[in-house]
Amino acid sequence: MPSVIDHDFTTLDERSDLPLYEMVKAQIKLKVETGEWPTNHRVPSENRIVEMLGVSRMTANRALRELATEGVITRVQGRGSFVAPKKRSAGSMGVRNIAEEIGERGLSHHANIILTQTEISGPDLAGALEVEVGSAVHHSIILHEEDHVPIQLEDRFVNAEVAPDYLKQDFSRITPNAYLTSIAPISRTEQYIEAVLPQPWECKLLAIARSEPCLLVRRRTWSSGRAVTSVRLLYPGSRYRLQSSE
């Protein structure tokens, strides 16, 4: 004889002093995060949750509704609730890895290392990276190409105290961004986006006309309170646009 109770759910934890609806949310989140319920898997209906967990329909409703606004599930009236596809959109925009981004478009990525060296920071740079004037700072300039077409000029300074081995990396295999986030998880980022005309040397590297407008992204990132890197990303306006959706 089949039990009325679906053993997908354990009973709610009495000891926890979390609100009921939070407990319901936690149960469902668990299934999703462990992968037990894959994308598009059906989530129990509100009435089903009422039966299974013995809560009122309104608290089941609140749990599901909030999970929907959090992007964990999607709900459509008349059909039901389903596990939402994993949200991409790494942050807002920009923190995305240029190599990944190109890969997703099915194109080839190539990193052209223009310069890598360690420098002594002047006042401006020291201010940007929040280090003492005269400190050692790593500097790299890399030209990223998509199918052999230059698409991003990356001019980066790195706090040598945070990433002493930065210049030892093989930047044709791992992007600076990927390396840095792997050794120092980003806790804060600040960025400015503007439209500029390129400098002559930038034109040459990007193979564009002097009059072509470019997107300039200037970004600084911090990890646990310390400035990690300050980078200047220059994109030819005709070949690239930033995208974001949420």
Place this chain on the structure above:
Amino acid sequence: MPSVIDHDFTTLDERSDLPLYEMVKAQIKLKVETGEWPTNHRVPSENRIVEMLGVSRMTANRALRELATEGVITRVQGRGSFVAPKKRSAGSMGVRNIAEEIGERGLSHHANIILTQTEISGPDLAGALEVEVGSAVHHSIILHEEDHVPIQLEDRFVNAEVAPDYLKQDFSRITPNAYLTSIAPISRTEQYIEAVLPQPWECKLLAIARSEPCLLVRRRTWSSGRAVTSVRLLYPGSRYRLQSSE
């Protein structure tokens, strides 16, 4: 004799088919966005809203609760609800109100209405707004000035079904963005940012040289599944940069 009804609130709009709690949210958002209620200003309590608007306490509760998760207000148990300090860089960027942004810098904002009219949508526009070809679509072009210097050219199309009264608004008092979010809360946005050279007519309005690079933000927003607006924001590169930090 003082009336029990606080005239801070107008009565709810019967014609709108928005849910009640959304209407309540809209009323409060309007006060906040227009600056009538400054930061830390007290928001009416749930029971006060019940008296004023004649809704049940639970829907007042839902409205305030959602506004709190959206970051519009903060609530503390036992004390009340208060207008939250403007959060820097709403989410990613861009959905910010240009008037607010200028106001924060302590400068004066002026909206110069270039064009407002209703048009019949062609295939491209209909596709962008997800309406039938031939539908009526509102069109507005507004030049925003900061201390009398042109800083943003806003070229906007609005789904007339969602916002039939769009063109009746006084855009020198409330920005299109503020109005639209007040009547149709944003559920999704898609945006592209690119660097372009301006068109001749755009140069003239923005008072810039033909060769000056500009930031172009193209954005579409949805509210509960329906496309609300498609907008093209053009900023002179020398006068503006997008900022975000998280």
Place this chain on the structure above:
DNA sequence: CATGCAAGGTTCCATATACAAGTTGGAGGT
């Protein structure tokens, strides 16, 4: 004067109930 306490306002949670609106699937007719 200081401490404590009670009252009233506020948010927060939970439930029961009702109806509206969208989807699906099947029964039953043509």
Place this chain on the structure above:
DNA sequence: ACCTCCAACTTGTATATGGAACCTTGCATG
């Protein structure tokens, strides 16, 4: 075979009610 229509299920909204937890304020008591 096809169509129509309805029943059942789903989410979405709105209301009424009750209690708990928390804060402020003012007053009574020591």
